[in-house]
Amino acid sequence: MEKLSRNSRxxxxxxxxxxxxxxxxxxxxxxxxxxxxxxTISEDIVIVREILDKxxxxxxxxxxxxxxxxxxxxxxxxxxxxDFAENLCDxxxxxxxxxxxxxxxxxxxxxxxxxxxxxxxxxxxxxxxxEIDYIITVxxxxxxxxxxxxxxxxxxxxxxxxDTLVTEGPTMTINYVxxxxxxxxxxxxxxxxxxxxxxxxxxxDFMKGxxxxxxxxxxxxxxxxxxxxxxxxxxNKEVNKKLVDDYVSIVELHSVExxxxxxxxxSKLFE
Amino acid sequence: MEKLSRNSRxxxxxxxxxxxxxxxxxxxxxxxxxxxxxxTISEDIVIVREILDKxxxxxxxxxxxxxxxxxxxxxxxxxxxxDFAENLCDxxxxxxxxxxxxxxxxxxxxxxxxxxxxxxxxxxxxxxxxEIDYIITVxxxxxxxxxxxxxxxxxxxxxxxxDTLVTEGPTMTINYVxxxxxxxxxxxxxxxxxxxxxxxxxxxDFMKGxxxxxxxxxxxxxxxxxxxxxxxxxxNKEVNKKLVDDYVSIVELHSVExxxxxxxxxSKLFE
Numbered sequence: 001m002e003k004l005s006r007n008s009r010x011x012x013x014x015x016x017x018x019x020x021x022x023x024x025x026x027x028x029x030x031x032x033x034x035x036x037x038x039x040t041i042s043e044d045i046v047i048v049r050e051i052l053d054k055x056x057x058x059x060x061x062x063x064x065x066x067x068x069x070x071x072x073x074x075x076x077x078x079x080x081x082x083d084f085a086e087n088l089c090d091x092x093x094x095x096x097x098x099x100x101x102x103x104x105x106x107x108x109x110x111x112x113x114x115x116x117x118x119x120x121x122x123x124x125x126x127x128x129x130x131e132i133d134y135i136i137t138v139x140x141x142x143x144x145x146x147x148x149x150x151x152x153x154x155x156x157x158x159x160x161x162x163d164t165l166v167t168e169g170p171t172m173t174i175n176y177v178x179x180x181x182x183x184x185x186x187x188x189x190x191x192x193x194x195x196x197x198x199x200x201x202x203x204x205d206f207m208k209g210x211x212x213x214x215x216x217x218x219x220x221x222x223x224x225x226x227x228x229x230x231x232x233x234x235x236n237k238e239v240n241k242k243l244v245d246d247y248v249s250i251v252e253l254h255s256v257e258x259x260x261x262x263x264x265x266x267s268k269l270f271e
Numbered sequence: 272m273e274k275l276s277r278n279s280r281x282x283x284x285x286x287x288x289x290x291x292x293x294x295x296x297x298x299x300x301x302x303x304x305x306x307x308x309x310x311t312i313s314e315d316i317v318i319v320r321e322i323l324d325k326x327x328x329x330x331x332x333x334x335x336x337x338x339x340x341x342x343x344x345x346x347x348x349x350x351x352x353x354d355f356a357e358n359l360c361d362x363x364x365x366x367x368x369x370x371x372x373x374x375x376x377x378x379x380x381x382x383x384x385x386x387x388x389x390x391x392x393x394x395x396x397x398x399x400x401x402e403i404d405y406i407i408t409v410x411x412x413x414x415x416x417x418x419x420x421x422x423x424x425x426x427x428x429x430x431x432x433x434d435t436l437v438t439e440g441p442t443m444t445i446n447y448v449x450x451x452x453x454x455x456x457x458x459x460x461x462x463x464x465x466x467x468x469x470x471x472x473x474x475x476d477f478m479k480g481x482x483x484x485x486x487x488x489x490x491x492x493x494x495x496x497x498x499x500x501x502x503x504x505x506x507n508k509e510v511n512k513k514l515v516d517d518y519v520s521i522v523e524l525h526s527v528e529x530x531x532x533x534x535x536x537x538s539k540l541f542e
Contacts (some may be wrong), residue, residue, distance in 0.1 A: 007281050008322040015328050019388070026494040033326070051279040055304070057286050099440050103536060107439060107461060111430060113422035116288070139411045140432060145420040151384035159382060161411060163433075168378060214359050 001035045009034045009044045017060065017072035018047070022128070022154030032222055045070055056080065072150045073128055074121045084118050085250050085266035092234070092251070098259040106234065110141045110205050116271040117238065119250055120148025123203065123231040126248050126269065127153065130228055133198040134158045136216060138187050145233060146203035158194050159217060160187040168192070172222045179209015179243050189223075198225040207232040211244035217244070235267065272306045280305050280315045288319065288331065288343035289476055293399070293425030297340040298542045316341055316412040327351065344399055345392045349541065354519050355389050356537035363505070363522070377505065381412045381476050391419025394474065394502040396520055397540065398424065401499055404469040405429045405431035407487060409458050416504060429465050431490060432459040439463070443493045450480015450514050458486055460494075469496040478503040481514035488515070506538065 004012075012034055025140045030041045049060040050146065055078025076084070076189035091109065099105050101185055109115050123145070132153060137146035138160040161168075168190035178179055178257040194200075202216045207230070217227045254263035275283075283305055287296065301312045320331040328347025333341055347355070362380065370376050380386050394416070403424060408417035409431040421428040432439075439461035446457055465471075473487045478501070488498045506520035509527070525534035 002396040004322070005318075007279055007318045008325075010278050010282050011285045011319050011322045014324055014327070015289055015323065018286055018289045023385075035362070047278050048282050049274070051282045054279075055283055057283070069506065084451045105440055105463065107464065111418075111421075111428040113418065113428065114291075114294075116418075117422060140414070140430060143411070144428065145419055146381075147387075148386065151388060152384075154384070155382065156379070157415065159378075159411060184416040192376065204282070216349075222387055254317045260289065 004034055004036070006044060006047075007053060008043070009036060010047050013041075013044055014052075017070070018058075018222030020154070021072055021074045021124075021152045024063050024067065024069045024071045026067075029069075039215050074123075075125045076118065081118075081122050082266055084122070085270055087231075088115065088119075088251050089264045089266065091259050092253070092264050095260060097261060098256055102256055102259075104206070104234070104253070104256075104261070106205065107141060110233070111144060113144070115142045116148055119233055120145055120152055122250060122269070123248065124149045124152030126231065127201050127229055130201075132201050134194050134200045135203055135227075136160065136194075136200045136220070137203050138162070138212060138216065141206075141248050142204040142232075144199050146204065149201070149231065156194075158189065158200070160189045160216065162187060172219065174215065174219050174222065176210055176218060179211030179214070180239060185211075185215070187219060189219055194223055194225065196224040198223065199228045200225055200229060201229045201231060204232050205234065206231075207226060207235045207242070207247060207249060208239050210247075211243075213244045213247070227253040275305055275307070275329065277315060277318075277423050280307060280312070281318050284312075284315055284319050285323075286472065288341070289329075292345045292382055292395075292423045294341055295340045295342045295539050297338075315323060342463055343371075344396075346396045347392050352389075352393050353514060353541040354536055355393070356541055359390075359504075359522050360419070360535045360537065363524070363535055364532050366531060368532060373527055373530075375477070375524070375527075375532070377476065378412060381504070382415060384415070387415045387419055390504055391423055392519060393415055393540070395420045395423030397502065398472050398500055401472075402470060403472050403499060404495075405465050405471045405496065406474055407431065407471045407491070408474050409433070409487065412477075413503075414473040416476065419472050420472070420502065422540065427465075429460065429471070431460045431487065444492065445486065445490050445493065447486030447489060448482055450482030450485070451510060455518070456482075456486070458490060460490055465496065466498075467495040469494065470499045471496055472500045472502060473498060475501075475503050476505065478506045478513070478518060480512075480521060481518075484515045484518070 027038045058075045059073040082197050135150040136158045170191045171188045173188040232249045235249035235252045249267045298309045302309050330344040406421040407429045436496045441462045442459045444459040501518035503520045506523045508523050508525045520538045
């Protein structure tokens with residue numbers, strides 16, 4: 001390939017970094033792909049890093065050593081993230097969100113890639129330096145968000161199921177009690193799904209009593225693994241006695257009146 | 272903000288485009304964010320478009336008119352896509368993939384963001400110009416892949432469930448017969464999940480007899496909606512009588528011998 005201009009090289013480098021979050025990419029790879037010396041690529045990377053920093057669009061870190069290179073860490077600037085959370089509050093305040101039993105309909109949001117990709121970036125930034133091995137969730141609604149967090153952290157997703165399937169091989173099943181309804185429930189995870197002695201973060205759509213999170217904690221014990229953190233889209237603050245305490249959310253629901261969410265705010269993450 | 276260099280502007284434009292696939296972004300937005308005239312931004316965009324074209328990293332299209340702007344269409348070059356499919360075949364040939372009942376364990380792959388993000392780009396490119404309104408899947412294993420295709424196409428994901436949940440509101444439930452086991456199964460979709468008269472693509476992990484796909488087709492009829500296409504990661508060619516015919520896959524499984532996948536190849540997509 002002929003030589004490319006610096007403009008062209010920085011475009012290609014930005015594209016590759018954005019699509020490979022938290023993966024270490026050796027300078028050789030850029031050097032070969034873009035037909036340029038490693039010293040030239042290093043200068044390109046400085047340009048990419050500086051503008052992403054300035055616009056609060058993420059960080060580019062240099063990892064030294066034999067297996068070194070650069071890696072891109074997704075991040076959304078605080079004011080943009082807060083705007084996002086406020087917008088989410090407005091959407092949730094709409095009529096029709098509260099369905100019989102004072103439950104909140106938010107499936108459409110959980111399956112909306114524009115919302116979930118941003119929420120995933122915000123949550124992943126929170127856990128980025130905590131050396132997490134797996135993101136875990138339980139089917140179904142939290143899966144896209146959990147996937148986004150895993151993708152941003154460059155790690156494997158693990159999904160506990162409520163049934164057991166013949167295509168999963170030997171499976172570990174536990175019982176747990178949901179935090180609010182006190183109903184006995186079950187979740188299962190294939191023994192193949194994760195290595196023992198792992199550090200995990202649980203991602204879900206909604207935090208109410210915390211029963212599911214406690215169930216995940218118990219399930220992880222069976223894999224000699226640890227629950228390092230919890231992240232959810234919406235934290236229901238109407239339930240103030242939770243079974244778990246260490247978690248983050250994007251928005252906090254404070255009160256529902258006459259089938260309308262009357263008080264919902266961005267979480268403490270944005271203060 | 273002070274003026275930015277062209278190098279810096281093309282980095283920011285590339286980042287924003289990559290993160291907003293198939294969304295039309297007005298030049299105004301770039302112009303304001305980057306403090307540059309629209310004519311300057313237009314020149315920047317030409318640079319971004321040309322290098323992405325040259326490296327087969329996606330397309331940048333110009334949409335004219337009042338609500339016009341540019342949009343980025345994700346794409347992976349054919350030789351890179353074929354390498355990806357061949358690598359996937361190698362992984363699937365590993366011992367231990369075939370579990371009792373001649374079923375294939377591939378949950379780890381379906382929950383691996385590095386694999387699923389690429390597979391999602393390949394499948395989305397296939398459906399990109401078909402004016403799709405929704406990506407639909409049925410829980411659980413196909414969800415991350417379906418989410419990726421939806422994200423790449425900039426559209427909403429819809430997930431049919433095997434149970435019915437109280438947080439979904441009124442729900443449509445259908446029965447269907449799985450293509451190979453002939454077992455009667457059920458799937459449900461909330462009436463709120465999609466608008467009637469929509470064009471949908473079904474995404475799943477595995478195509479065997481096609482019973483699930485046929486079930487989705489029937490379910491969509493209840494929403495006066497149409498199944499426009501089907502995309503799966505693995506097509507099991509050992510079952511040659513399928514209940515549906517119009518679908519694409521990434522790899523084709525041709526034979527399993529003594530609990531090892533002995534013949535598996537990239538699909539016709541890469542020929």
